[in-house]
Each structure stands twice: as structure tokens, then as C-alpha cells.
Amino acid sequence: DAGITQSPRHKVTETGTPVTLRCHQTENHRYMYWYRQDPGHGLRLIHYSYGVKDTDKGEVSDGYSVSRSKTEDFLLTLESATSSQTSVYFCAISELTGGGYTQYFGPGTRLTVL
Amino acid sequence: DQQVKQNSPSLSVQEGRISILNCDYTNSMFDYFLWYKKYPAEGPTFLISISSIKDKNEDGRFTVFLNKSAKHLSLHIVPSQPGDSAVYFCAASAHRGKLTFGTGTQLKVEL
Numbered sequence: 001d002a003g004i005t006q007s008p009r010h011k012v013t014e015t016g017t018p019v020t021l022r023c024h025q026t027e028n029h030r031y032m033y034w035y036r037q038d039p040g041h042g043l044r045l046i047h048y049s050y051g052v053k054d055t056d057k058g059e060v061s062d063g064y065s066v067s068r069s070k071t072e073d074f075l076l077t078l079e080s081a082t083s084s085q086t087s088v089y090f091c092a093i094s095e096l097t098g099g100g101y102t103q104y105f106g107p108g109t110r111l112t113v114l
Numbered sequence: 115d116q117q118v119k120q121n122s123p124s125l126s127v128q129e130g131r132i133s134i135l136n137c138d139y140t141n142s143m144f145d146y147f148l149w150y151k152k153y154p155a156e157g158p159t160f161l162i163s164i165s166s167i168k169d170k171n172e173d174g175r176f177t178v179f180l181n182k183s184a185k186h187l188s189l190h191i192v193p194s195q196p197g198d199s200a201v202y203f204c205a206a207s208a209h210r211g212k213l214t215f216g217t218g219t220q221l222k223v224e225l
Contacts, residue, residue: 033212033213042120042215042218090158094211098165107156
């Protein structure tokens with residue numbers, strides 16, 4: 001257990017509304033990531049962070065923004081939600097192990113955009 | 115361009131037999147490979163990993179094999195148990211922990 005929580009766990013919203021998902025970790029990990037999981041696509045990286053106020057885009061970042069003002073919190077914002085953003089969103093942290101960086105995931109947030 | 119591929123969407127094996135899940139990659143810069151297991155409504159759980167300097171890593175019933183020349187890795191589960199039924203994702207890393215995932219293989223272990 002890497003001490004990762006995500007909130008909310010489920011959310012239904014309407015097209016055009018802003019949505020913010022929160023990832024909270026308790027173990028002072030420097031690296032944090034946001035993914036979305038969709039059938040046929042596996043997990044795809046949205047944004048990641050290497051520290052406070054240090055973020056960068058992943059492969060599917062359009063329509064998403066992130067913020068990290070504290071080490072423990074990494075926020076994902078959908079500025080104006082669209083139906084194509086209906087997905088399951090996972091947050092992860094990474095730890096350097098013997099061979100490389102291993103990521104550990106939170107429980108996920110299921111987002112439905114109507 | 116899918117850099118990590120799992121060509122078998124599903125696999126069914128009998129309890130007690132070996133499960134072999136396969137993964138191919140195209141990016142020669144990948145140097146660390148991981149397998150994750152995922153149950154419905156839960157986050158992926160780290161299972162086992164291997165560095166590119168090795169060709170095999172074993173942890174209990176799970177063994178990962180890496181063939182760098184073929185850009186291929188496989189996960190062997192022996193013996194398979196019903197609780198192993200889940201979706202398995204392979205992932206690869208080239209830079210500071212960023213992972214590229216395959217699309218997953220649904221494993222079903224039947225009694």
C-alpha cells in the first residue's frame with residue numbers, strides 16, 4: 001500500500017462543466033502521475049509531476065490541466081468536460097527500486113460525462 | 115504508434131497449469147519492464163519487474179523473461195490459481211519512471 005487515495009471515487013457530470021479530481025499521497029513521493037484507462041487502450045499517461053510546481057504533459061493531455069502546490073496533492077482538472085473524457089482515472093506515484101522506477105497506483109476515479 | 119503490444123486480449127487456462135502472457139515492444143530505449151495485475155474496480159497492482167541487464171526474474175509463482183534481441187517479454191505463472199484471474203498489463207520505461215502500457219490480457223483460470 002503506497003498510501004494513495006483518490007477523490008471522488010465516482011462522479012457523474014454534464015458536458016461543459018469543470019471537474020477536478022484529487023490524488024493524495026502520504027509518503028512524500030516526489031513523482032506523481034495521472035492516467036486514464038479505456039477499453040482497448042490500456043493505461044495512457046495524461047500528465048505527470050516531478051515535484052511541487054514541476055509538471056509536464058503526457059501522451060493524452062489535451063483538455064486536461066494539472067496542479068501540484070504541495071508534495072502530497074496532485075490535482076487533475078477537466079476545464080470543460082466532454083463525453084470523450086468519460087473514463088477511469090488513476091493516479092500513481094513512483095519509487096526507485098533496484099532496477100528502475102516502479103509505479104504504484106491509487107484505487108481510481110470513475111468519471112461519467114453525460 | 116503502439117510501442118508496447120499485448121496481442122492476446124484474453125487467455126484461458128486450467129487451474130494448476132502454466133499461464134504464459136506475452137508482450138512485445140518496439141522502442142529499443144526501454145530499459146525497465148514491469149507487469150501489473152488488475153481486478154475490476156481496483157487500481158493496477160505491481161506484480162514483478164525486470165531490468166534490461168537481466169533476462170529472467172523470478173518471484174514465487176511468477177517469472178518474467180526478457181528477450182532483448184526479439185524485443186519480447188513474457189510472464190509465466192506456475193501453477194495458475196483461480197485468484198490469478200484478472201487483467202494483466204505489461205509496461206515499459208525509458209526515462210525517469212514514465213511508463214508505456216500495453217492494452218492488457220484478460221486471464222481466466224478455470225477450475
